[in-house]
Amino acid sequence: MFWNEKIETMPRDELAALQGERLRKIVAYVYERVPFYKEKFDQMGLKPDDIRGVEDLGRLPFTKKTDLRDTYPFGMFAVPREELIRIHASSGTTGKPTVVGYTRDDLQVWAEVCARCFALSGARPGDMFQNAYGYGLFTGGLGMHYGAEYMGISVIPVSGGNTARQIMILQDFQPDVMACTPSYALTLADRLLEEGVNPADLRVRVFILGAEPWTEEMRAELEEKLQVDAVNIYGLSEIIGPGVSNECIEAKDGMHIMEDHFLPEIINPDTGEPMPEGEVGELVFTTLTKQALPLIRYRTGDLCSITYEKCKCGRTHARMSRILGRADDMLIVRGVNVFPSQIESALLNIEHIAPHYCLVLSREEHLDVMEVQVEVTDEFFREVGDEVFSGHAMEIVEEVRELENIVRTRLRETLGLNARVKLLGPGEAPRSQGGKLKRVIDNRVLK
Ligand code: DLL
Numbered sequence: 001m002f003w004n005e006k007i008e009t010m011p012r013d014e015l016a017a018l019q020g021e022r023l024r025k026i027v028a029y030v031y032e033r034v035p036f037y038k039e040k041f042d043q044m045g046l047k048p049d050d051i052r053g054v055e056d057l058g059r060l061p062f063t064k065k066t067d068l069r070d071t072y073p074f075g076m077f078a079v080p081r082e083e084l085i086r087i088h089a090s091s092g093t094t095g096k097p098t099v100v101g102y103t104r105d106d107l108q109v110w111a112e113v114c115a116r117c118f119a120l121s122g123a124r125p126g127d128m129f130q131n132a133y134g135y136g137l138f139t140g141g142l143g144m145h146y147g148a149e150y151m152g153i154s155v156i157p158v159s160g161g162n163t164a165r166q167i168m169i170l171q172d173f174q175p176d177v178m179a180c181t182p183s184y185a186l187t188l189a190d191r192l193l194e195e196g197v198n199p200a201d202l203r204v205r206v207f208i209l210g211a212e213p214w215t216e217e218m219r220a221e222l223e224e225k226l227q228v229d230a231v232n233i234y235g236l237s238e239i240i241g242p243g244v245s246n247e248c249i250e251a252k253d254g255m256h257i258m259e260d261h262f263l264p265e266i267i268n269p270d271t272g273e274p275m276p277e278g279e280v281g282e283l284v285f286t287t288l289t290k291q292a293l294p295l296i297r298y299r300t301g302d303l304c305s306i307t308y309e310k311c312k313c314g315r316t317h318a319r320m321s322r323i324l325g326r327a328d329d330m331l332i333v334r335g336v337n338v339f340p341s342q343i344e345s346a347l348l349n350i351e352h353i354a355p356h357y358c359l360v361l362s363r364e365e366h367l368d369v370m371e372v373q374v375e376v377t378d379e380f381f382r383e384v385g386d387e388v389f390s391g392h393a394m395e396i397v398e399e400v401r402e403l404e405n406i407v408r409t410r411l412r413e414t415l416g417l418n419a420r421v422k423l424l425g426p427g428e429a430p431r432s433q434g435g436k437l438k439r440v441i442d443n444r445v446l447k
Pocket residue numbers: 090091133138139140209210211212213214232233234235236237238241242243300302322323332337
């Protein structure tokens with residue numbers, strides 16, 4: 001089923017014309033309203049009129065996540081705050097989040113693209129939807145919520161976590177569609193089977209999974225265990241949230257990009273030059289219709305490839321491959337974006353903590369576990385002595401526990417995630433041997 005057949009099956013030359021027209025408008029719009037872009041264009045000697053269509057896209061400057069950080073919180077917004085009706089946020093590269101805003105029209109576009117995702121996933125008006133993406137600053141919960149309502153699907157806004165309750169709702173309400181992160185879907189599948197629930201007794205027929213990387217093997221496992229279709233959905237807060245692209249259930253072969261709203265490019269992350277069709281590079285988007293936070297050539301940091309071949313589902317919109325990695329050092333832990341630099345800034349200025357740390361990631365029962373190992377200062381170590389670190393003197397151990405708690409709380413406040421904390425003695429965290437320092441040990445294996 002299509003949601004917006006005319007747009008979704010539009011011949012590519014017509015689509016390019018529409019994109020060109022929208023691109024010209026958005027370029028003039030940002031030049032007039034966003035000082036960041038006016039300055040950039042002026043520095044480059046670029047006039048909005050120089051951009052005549054999509055063929056001129058390469059002349060425009062890139063936008064990076066750090067540009068949003070440098071103008072935190074609202075400096076890149078193109079409308080006065082009175083015109084905003086929603087704010088969301090995701091992790092920034094340091095302690096402060098990346099803030100995004102929406103006008104009423106932006107929320108309408110978001111509902112439209114998310115409704116298309118439901119149609120792509122094989123959902124239909126009249127279905128019931130268990131939404132297990134987090135509600136809150138994260139875009140997953142509310143983004144999918146409004147898309148479903150717009151299509152005429154009844155939403156159960158259960159939000160993330162609480163597996164016992166998710167299972168109760170799956171059994172008692174019998175929803176047709178569910179959405180969550182792929183790692184959580186695996187946890188849920190195992191719990192259902194452990195509890196002896198027969199998937200055939202559940203009505204749910206499709207899981208819409210995204211917000212973190214996953215694999216074909218995970219799809220096969222989930223589809224078998226749950227006897228459902230599992231489809232991939234992609235998005236990022238800066239561009240809109242979920243709804244940037246979604247696989248069609250017919251082919252499950254790449255995620256159709258909502259190209260009438262988000263103009264994609266694949267570039268070489270080192271040179272910024274465009275990559276030939278089908279080759280892997282960094283995904284870049286220009287928003288064509290966003291009002292509150294229009295972004296020109298936004299570098300997502302996500303590595304993938306794009307194909308423009310027509311799909312067997314009949315849609316003409318380009319398809320992007322699974323996300324194969326990151327061009328930067330961003331990690332996704334339990335669906336939350338984490339930059340090592342955030343951890344660094346969280347650890348800064350904690351008394352008795354030295355600026356040497358290491359991050360160890362692993363998986364326990366399909367869920368990510370993050371351990372932050374950080375050195376104490378020489379002084380602290382001298383005071384409490386190495387005895388403590390071998391776990392003797394009880395009174396002193398108390399001081400170590402306290403310090404661990406402080407670190408844990410600070411990490412939770414900065415990242416929105418619970419981390420395990422392990423204190424190390426001076427010199428125990430890895431040091432650079434001259435080359436790049438590897439602070440992250442990622443033992444999670446995506447099967
Ligand atoms: O994760 C939006 C979203 C919510 C997408 C629900 C899908 C479902 P952010 O928190 O800003 O937004 O994180 C965006 O997550 O740049 C990717 O690195 C990663 N990501 C999102 N979807 C996928 C996916 C939401 N299907 C960042 N596969 C992006 C791999 C994904 N990575």
